[in-house]
Amino acid sequence: MLQEIMQFVSRHPILSLAWVALLAAVIVMTVKSRLSKVKEITRGEAIRLINKEDAVVVDTRSREDFRKGHIANAINLTASELKSGSYGELEKHKAQPVVVVCANGTKSREPAEHLSKAGFASVYTLKDGVAGWSGENLPLARGK
Numbered sequence: 001m002l003q004e005i006m007q008f009v010s011r012h013p014i015l016s017l018a019w020v021a022l023l024a025a026v027i028v029m030t031v032k033s034r035l036s037k038v039k040e041i042t043r044g045e046a047i048r049l050i051n052k053e054d055a056v057v058v059d060t061r062s063r064e065d066f067r068k069g070h071i072a073n074a075i076n077l078t079a080s081e082l083k084s085g086s087y088g089e090l091e092k093h094k095a096q097p098v099v100v101v102c103a104n105g106t107k108s109r110e111p112a113e114h115l116s117k118a119g120f121a122s123v124y125t126l127k128d129g130v131a132g133w134s135g136e137n138l139p140l141a142r143g144k
Contacts, residue, residue, distance in 0.1 A: 038100075038112040041124045043136055046099050049124070055097035058082075058090060060111050061130065069140035071101065071133060082111040085118065097122045105129040 009016040033040070041049070049055035050071075057074040059066050066076040075090055079102075090098070098120050100112040108125040116123045126133070134140055 033109075036109075036113065037116045038109060038123045038125060040105075040109075040127050041099070042127055043133055043138060046124070046126050047138075049097045049099060053097050055099050055124075056090065056093045058098055058100045058111070058115070059130070060100060060102045060108060065103065067143055069134065069142055070130065072139060072141045074101070074141075077111075079107065079111040082114050085114075087115075087118070090115075094120050097124065099124045099126055101126040101133070102129045104131040 046055070046057075050057065057071045059070050059074040059076050060079045060082065061070075061076070062078065063076060066074075070076065075088070077086070077088065077090060081088075098112075098115055100108040100115065100123065102108040102111075105126060105128045108129065112123045112125045128135070130140070
């Protein structure tokens with residue numbers, strides 16, 4: 001078995017290297033997410049936080065995308081604004097749960113980590129972002 005693996009690696013070094021790199025990336029991302037204070041939540045959990053615990057939604061998409069449709073009462077702060085510490089009206093909500101959303105759930109973790117490090121009590125990211133929210137026919141507000 002080991003001989004067959006070594007033979008495969010010698011015949012396909014780039015493919016083997018790519019596989020090892022992907023495996024390492026998966027392990028690193030898994031460990032990072034487990035150790036992070038920021039947790040990814042489902043739409044149902046987000047709705048519960050918004051309705052029962054007065055959670056604040058922070059939408060990190062562009063102003064244009066935000067105006068086209070966003071979760072009701074969301075605050076629009078881009079990832080770069082959050083990274084630079086420009087929290088604006090969000091500053092007064094440090095004790096409340098904060099749900100960070102992006103277009104499809106792939107770009108909200110880093111801005112959420114910045115909020116967590118800045119002292120926000122409980123920070124979450126929304127799985128599948130606004131795309132998942134609207135895909136479930138949940139309401140989106142327009143304008144603002």
